[in-house]
Amino acid sequence: MLYLMCTHPPNTSFNSWPNSPSNPSPPIKDLRYAYQIHTQLIKRRMAQHNPSITQILTHCIELDPHGSMHYAQLLFNQMLNPDLLIFNLMIRGYSKSSIPQRSLELFLQMLNHGLMPNNYTYPFLFKASTASSAQQEGQAIHAHMLKVGLSDDAFVKSNLINMYCSFGLVEKASQIFDKMTERSDIVVWTSMVSGYAKCGQIERARRVFDEMPQRDVVAWSAMVTGYVQGGHFMEGLELFASMQVTKFRPNEALLASVLTACSHLGALKQGEWIHSHIWKSNLGLNPIVGTALVDMYAKCGKIEKAVEVFEEISEKTLVSWTVMIKGLAMHGLAKECLSLLSRMEKEGIEPDGITFVGVLCACGHGGLIVEGRDCFRKMTQVHHITPGLDHFACMVDLLGRAGLFEEAEELIEGMPMAPDSAIWGALLNACRIHRNVELGERVGRELMKLGTQDGGHFVLLSNMYASFNRWADVSRVRKSMVIDGVQRAPGCSYIEVHGVLHEFVAGDRVHKDIEKINATLENVFREIGFLGYALDTREVLLGVDEEEKRKSLRQHSEKLALAFGLIRTNPKEPIYIVKTLRVCHDCHNFMMLVSLAYERTIVMRDRNRFHHFREGLCSCKGYW
Numbered sequence: 285m286l287y288l289m290c291t292h293p294p295n296t297s298f299n300s301w302p303n304s305p306s307n308p309s310p311p312i313k314d315l316r317y318a319y320q321i322h323t324q325l326i327k328r329r330m331a332q333h334n335p336s337i338t339q340i341l342t343h344c345i346e347l348d349p350h351g352s353m354h355y356a357q358l359l360f361n362q363m364l365n366p367d368l369l370i371f372n373l374m375i376r377g378y379s380k381s382s383i384p385q386r387s388l389e390l391f392l393q394m395l396n397h398g399l400m401p402n403n404y405t406y407p408f409l410f411k412a413s414t415a416s417s418a419q420q421e422g423q424a425i426h427a428h429m430l431k432v433g434l435s436d437d438a439f440v441k442s443n444l445i446n447m448y449c450s451f452g453l454v455e456k457a458s459q460i461f462d463k464m465t466e467r468s469d470i471v472v473w474t475s476m477v478s479g480y481a482k483c484g485q486i487e488r489a490r491r492v493f494d495e496m497p498q499r500d501v502v503a504w505s506a507m508v509t510g511y512v513q514g515g516h517f518m519e520g521l522e523l524f525a526s527m528q529v530t531k532f533r534p535n536e537a538l539l540a541s542v543l544t545a546c547s548h549l550g551a552l553k554q555g556e557w558i559h560s561h562i563w564k565s566n567l568g569l570n571p572i573v574g575t576a577l578v579d580m581y582a583k584c585g586k587i588e589k590a591v592e593v594f595e596e597i598s599e600k601t602l603v604s605w606t607v608m609i610k611g612l613a614m615h616g617l618a619k620e621c622l623s624l625l626s627r628m629e630k631e632g633i634e635p636d637g638i639t640f641v642g643v644l645c646a647c648g649h650g651g652l653i654v655e656g657r658d659c660f661r662k663m664t665q666v667h668h669i670t671p672g673l674d675h676f677a678c679m680v681d682l683l684g685r686a687g688l689f690e691e692a693e694e695l696i697e698g699m700p701m702a703p704d705s706a707i708w709g710a711l712l713n714a715c716r717i718h719r720n721v722e723l724g725e726r727v728g729r730e731l732m733k734l735g736t737q738d739g740g741h742f743v744l745l746s747n748m749y750a751s752f753n754r755w756a757d758v759s760r761v762r763k764s765m766v767i768d769g770v771q772r773a774p775g776c777s778y779i780e781v782h783g784v785l786h787e788f789v790a791g792d793r794v795h796k797d798i799e800k801i802n803a804t805l806e807n808v809f810r811e812i813g814f815l816g817y818a819l820d821t822r823e824v825l826l827g828v829d830e831e832e833k834r835k836s837l838r839q840h841s842e843k844l845a846l847a848f849g850l851i852r853t854n855p856k857e858p859i860y861i862v863k864t865l866r867v868c869h870d871c872h873n874f875m876m877l878v879s880l881a882y883e884r885t886i887v888m889r890d891r892n893r894f895h896h897f898r899e900g901l902c903s904c905k906g907y908w
Contacts, residue, residue: 387412438469449479481510550862582611618650684714
């Protein structure tokens with residue numbers, strides 16, 4: 285029997301148990317106390333006393349996920365006549381557990397017992413349906429709720445709206461919201477905002493947010509998070525700035541979302557402000573906020589600060605380690621990545637597939653062929669991780685950059701799945717680097733077969749032809765892009781000056797300081813011209829004459845951002861730029877020479893990695 289595994293603590297009286305008038309609800313911080321209390325109930329023949337068992341179940345649920353739901357189930361199984369409260373507790377507990385589908389099973393069991401669910405039952409059933417992706421069951425429970433007439437409760441409705449939105453049935457959720465006669469509950473409004481945002485309908489989410497009769501920090505967080513998760517980073521930061529004039533203080537979830545926006549945009553000053561706010565508010569670095577800070581500093585170019593924050597996180601999760609490894613990889617610090625992986629393993633943290641994507645990427649950027657092969661082997665043989673397309677793409681990139689084309693092709697041929705555009709694109713980039721036009725043409729044909737809509741791959745192929753002066757082939761690639769409707773994603777560059785983020789596009793004409801920027805650019809071209817700079821138009825994919833190509837190249841977004849940085853920053857201050865596309869060769873050479881001529885450190889993040897320009901050199905050493 286159960287009591288044989290338990291012993292009650294010495295000097296424990298009946299008055300210290302649950303349901304005692306002197307202490308009706310003592311805290312149970314350890315499951316062992318629940319064992320001991322249950323043992324005493326058995327000895328006193330009160331094992332079927334529902335109020336006492338309810339107290340133990342409540343504490344078991346609060347202690348989950350530390351194995352306590354298993355014990356709660358054992359208690360439940362021994363009960364002869366569990367009442368509605370106990371069923372509700374069990375349904376609630378399982379809805380938050382790793383096996384939420386048990387809530388749905390208990391609902392059927394409850395109905396078989398002749399018990400009628402109430403408005404405390406349905407919210408957790410909808411949560412369980414969401415967590416277990418049980419759309420059909422969730423809709424059936426909704427129908428049952430309508431049948432018993434419990435459709436007007438705001439808490440029930442908010443969970444119902446969340447459920448439908450999670451299934452992508454946002455119109456169904458909208459119908460429920462629109463038909464509600466009483467919408468004073470802020471939870472319902474927030475659920476609708478979050479639902480629209482999750483389904484990508486960010487404009488509708490904002491309309492509902494603007495119409496809210498009142499807002500709390502959760503509502504603000506839902507809207508900001510919706511912007512960030514939908515890739516609307518500027519809008520997310522602008523809304524967060526609006527929130528700062530209200531009385532609400534940001535919670536940890538909101539701070540993590542805003543830090544994510546800062547990471548993508550390179551908004552270092554705003555990220556530093558949030559870090560300062562966390563420190564002044566004594567919030568501490570929990571794993572979520574701490575990891576978001578690490579990611580922000582790494583993606584904003586402050587890798588040393590990212591390492592410092594990482595070391596301050598007391599409870600590092602797998603995600604924390606992985607983010608730090610990927611941050612080091614972005615900066616080309618391959619050996620540091622390998623060292624951190626080794627330390628991670630020694631501390632008993634098991635890396636996953638995402639961790640190894642970061643490590644293999646670092647080896648590719650650092651040219652560590654032997655180490656990359658070893659990590660790929662270790663991933664499969666030691667950690668038993670099945671390689672995915674991302675891992676194969678990293679290995680093809682690693683081998684291709686090193687000119688090991690035969691090995692790269694053998695790896696692709698031996699893959700258990702068909703190669704995708706990322707893998708062929710990695711090999712095509714290697715062909716461009718090593719001027720292997722024959723293989724590049726074959727890879728280009730494979731990309732055409734896949735029907736890729738990534739304009740970057742077409743540009744790579746065109747650039748390779750251009751490097752051999754094969755202009756007829758360049759024209760053919762351009763015509764293929766037009767016929768297939770492939771467009772190169774418009775690039776832009778961001779630079780943050782005095783806490784304000786500025787966005788530039790190629791040939792920008794709308795920035796308020798554009799005249800000063802263009803005048804400064806002319807001076808820059810003149811200065812670096814003395815150092816031997818000449819425009820490299822080979823990568824300009826335009827059906828125009830050479831003069832138009834030169835004009836276009838002089839107006840690339842990162843050049844405009846740099847000129848603005850030279851105008852607005854102190855002479856010795858580093859300049860940080862984020863570009864959404866891969867930097868071209870001309871702009872790369874431009875940045876190196878500017879760093880020499882103006883004695884400035886320039887840190888630029890492109891789509892692939894970071895480039896630290898100092899004294900005419902780049903941290904990538906031309907290996908990008």
